[in-house]
Amino acid sequence: MYKYDEIDQAIVNERVAQYRDQTRRYLAGELSDEEFRPLRLQNGLYIQRHAPMLRIAIPYGTLASYQLRKLAEITRRYDRGYGHFSTRQNLQLNWPRLEDTPDILAELATVQMHAIQTSGNCIRNITTDQFAGIAPDEIIDPRAVAEIMRQWSTFHPEFALLPRKFKIAVSGSQQDRALVQAHDIGLEFFYDADHKMAIKVWVGGGLGRTPILGTVINEQLEWQHVLTYCEAIIRVYNLHGRRDNSYKARIKILVKALGIDEFRRQVDAEWANLKDGPNTITEAELERVAHHFTRMPYDTLPAHDASFDAAIASNPAFAAWVKRCVHAHREPGYRAVTLSLKPYGVAPGDATTEQMQVVADLADRYSFNELRVSHEQNLILTDVRLSDLYALWETARAHGLATPNIGLLTDIICCPGGDFCSLANAKSIPIAEAIQRQFDNLDYLHDIGDLELNISGCMNACGHHHIGHIGILGVDKDGSEWYQVTIGGKQGSDASLGTVIGPAFSADEMPGVVQRLIDVYIAQRSDEERFIDTVRRIGVAPFKEYVYADKAGKKEAAHV
Amino acid sequence: MSNATPKQLIHGNQIVADQWTLVKLPVLGEEVVRKQAGKVVLFKLTGEPGASAEQIAATEIPASGKVIVPLSVWLARKAELQERLAKGELGVWLATHEVVEALAADQADLNVFPLIAVFVERFADGRIFSIGNLLRTRHAYKNELRAFGDVLRDQLFFLKRCGYDSYLIRADRSAEDALAGLQDFSEPYQGAVDLAEPVWRRRQRNGATA
Structure with missing residues (x-):
């Protein structure tokens, strides 16, 4: 690194x-x-x-x-x-x-860390795929350019006080795991016809109060120009983005107001003056930074390990963990491991002092002294030998880091919500906990399969509820906390925003509401179909009908 | 200017006396403050009004000495101001919602002005940075570039990097203290106006050693 x-x-x-x-x-x-x-x-x-x-x-x-x-x-x-x-x-x-x-x-x-620009109306931390550098579907490792952009954006004098916050994500894999379409600027790396690194540039995506997926502003940007091109985009935004209303100040509003064609025209006019300027990245600088992200010193290993296969066969709990928490790796004999920060009864994404120390030890022992944080709020060890997985699992399990629920309903993405955050309209952590309790049967959970459930305590959408297969948004109605439910959102290359199913629910109704959504899915799914696939195939109506069936009944009864 | 008031102007990295007189547009009749959601509208596309013809005509410009006139007054009364310009007594100021192109459109060489000033009403309005950058890089302006209004110490480093070399510190703050803000960082990462090259072009940087 x-x-x-x-x-x-x-x-x-x-x-x-x-x-x-x-x-x-x-x-x-x-x-x-x-x-x-x-x-x-x-x-x-x-x-x-x-x-x-x-x-x-x-x-x-x-x-x-x-x-x-x-x-x-x-x-x-x-x-x-x-x-x-x-x-x-x-x-x-x-x-x-x-x-x-x-x-x-x-x-x-003292450990080369800081809190620079983690908030405020400036360019924020640049995010990427937690499997960068090791994912089998990776085309280009985006970390070197991400680091160059980190340095460029740090105290960028012209963009220190933008109309609103500004988030950039980079991705270099076939399947997007960095939410590039949900960022102010999303950069998707690929190789062009001449096998040169190029970037597809998305602009104007974002969740929050007005969720919008980004639009492609440039299909193919040569990598050398990424800084000057971003400067052109952000300059147009800095000069013309709204500053009178913070709810309408993100770049997505400007892009929508101008239309992508006019916005692109203005960006290109700016860029004509910046292109090939001093901030154009040189081969030498890319090489210098990329040198920090070279391939780990892997051993040559066989693709299979007998002790690992034996442990899978004899230990169902280990097998269940491997199924959910162990991921493919481009090197034979290696795997990536997700350490779940979503055990039941704990706020999603929280880790104790002791757990952090344990994870640091695990990284030292099994994964080249490094780890990653995922936007799903888990910790990742990217380079673990197959033969070490069992021992790693035992230690992780002893410290509550091996809940076999990655990608399942209880791997909930959740903001701190009303328990901590002064922006929140409603609590989010207790909702997550109640849902986790409702679905605490592992066999059932595995039967439900891949499902992303995201909870935000307000429309700022830190919990990314719009792109959850099931999204839950805390809202304030007359001073009390209610929860609006969306379904059909999805992250990734085929990203979509969820659809609101109807009027909001009270906190104690929420586990039952999720249960009913799952019941409809189980009844309607065809073979191999994930929850999101079923929603996309049959639409929102059957879910809505079943979830609100009782409510309609009660209302009718009240009118009698 | 009275000797009793402390000097508020930083120019050339030191505190100096201000030789320029700022000319403002007069307020005629009832001042209309356009508000939206409780805040004064600064966004030009939402209809920030330009100066009215009456205001421009009624603007009183001192007969002698160095004056900084509003952009709108310069554009409308250019003929009568030519003599002052020739004497090196005329500067122009614009507000952050005004566009640099309006000044540059019919004045190919901005270096006829010994001073251009930019008014920032609220320090959090970062348009002032892009305006400075455009004046220096796009329009090759080389003379004094001044920030005035809500100008505070903690934005000075950014202003300097965006091409400003003159800062009229808000009246209730110490210019002496503010001077320190110009030195916050010794070797910034990115190329900007003051240092055009990014650090990896300015300095030999270490490769990975680990």
Whole structure:
């Protein structure tokens, strides 16, 4: 993974000094709340319900074991012994003290980490596929360009105060796992006819209050121009995006207002002046950065391992875990492993100090000292030998990291919600827990099969509810918490936004509502059909009818 | 200008006396503040009104000394201002919702102006950065480029990188303190106006060693 040189290190060190002074001035009353707000936000610090929330950047979701140990130490020393991995591959602390945040950032700087631009109206952490570099369907490893873009976007002076936040995702695989269509800019890498690296550029996607999938603005951009082209896009946005209404300030609104053709025309006019300028990436710079992401020193292994096969045959619990949590790898004899942060009864994405230490140890022992964070809020060890899987599973299971539910209904994507977040309209964690309890029978869960259930506590959509096969959105009606349900959303190359099935439900109705959706699916599915396939085939109506059957009955009864 | 008030202008990395007089558009009759969702509308596509002909005509320009006039006044009263321009006494200011092209459209060489200033009403309005960049790079403007309005220490580094070299710090803040903001980072990553090249073109960078 990328290792800082003295230039990178100087920048994070100077940032710590700058932020320490900003915090000092704020606490001394020299900066108003309003003046400090964008400064702290650009360092990932929110003022929350109980305490500030600090969001730490994990660039494109990649962590070294020593960095995770530092995060573990920080959660113990400055927080309450746990942290929350977010849908943008970052780590959030729920209970730091404002006064301590400069020290936390100083600690992070010692392990080449920071919280720069994890919030605020600027270019945020760039995200990608958690299997980058090892996925069998990968065409191009996007991490080198992601790192070049991380550096370019860090304190980009022209784009420090955009109309609204700006999110970029990169993907280099056949099957998109980075949600490129749900980002302000999505970059999809491929090889052109001459086998040169090229990029399909999506713009104007985003979830939130107005969910829109992105539109292709450039079918084929040569990779050297990715920085100048993005500068052209963001300059048009910076100058013309709305600043009078924060709900209409994302680039997607500008793209819709102008239309993609006019927007593209303006971008091209800007780009004509920027193209081939100094920010054009050179072969040498790409090579320098790509050198940090070279192939791991794999052993030559047979494609099969007898001890692994024997363990699968004799141990159904291990076999169930392998089925859900172990993933294909491009190297023979290696696998990627997802450590589930979705055990029942715990907020999805939360990891304790001890769990972080265990995962760091596992990474050291089995996976070249590195790990990844997925946007589904789990942790990934990307390079594990087949012969090590059983031992890894035993340790992971002993620490609550081996729930065999990856990709299943209980692998819920969930924002912190009303328990922590001051933006939330409703709680999301208790809903996740109630649904997990409703579906705690593993055989049944496996029978239901692949299903993505996403929960957001408000329309800001941190839980990506629009692209869940089942999406749940917390809404506020007359001061009480209600939940609106969508079905038919999907991430990936064939992404879609879910359809609302009808009026919202109360919290205690939610497990039953999900149960009914599943009942319809089980009754209607054909062989091999996943939940999302059934929804796409038969439409929303049968689900809606069954879910609201009782409600209609009650209403009629009330009218009698 | 009174000697009692502290100097608020940073130019050339030091605090200096301001030799320019800012000319504002007069408020005629009742001031109409256009609001949307409780906020003043700054978005040009939602109908930020330009200056009215009456306002432009009624704008009083001091007869001598260096003056900075609104873009709209310059465009409408160019003829009468030529003499001042020739004497090096005329600068132009624009607000962040105004477009640079309006100034550049009929003035091929912006370097006839010894000073161009950009007014930022709220410090969080990042359009000021793109405007500075466009003036310096697209329109090759080389003379003093000033930010005024809600200009605060914590945005100075970005303003500098976007081509500003003159900062009129908000009256209730210390320009002395603000000076430090220009030095926040020693070696920024990306190419911008002040340093056109990204760091990997400016410096030899280490490859992977691990």
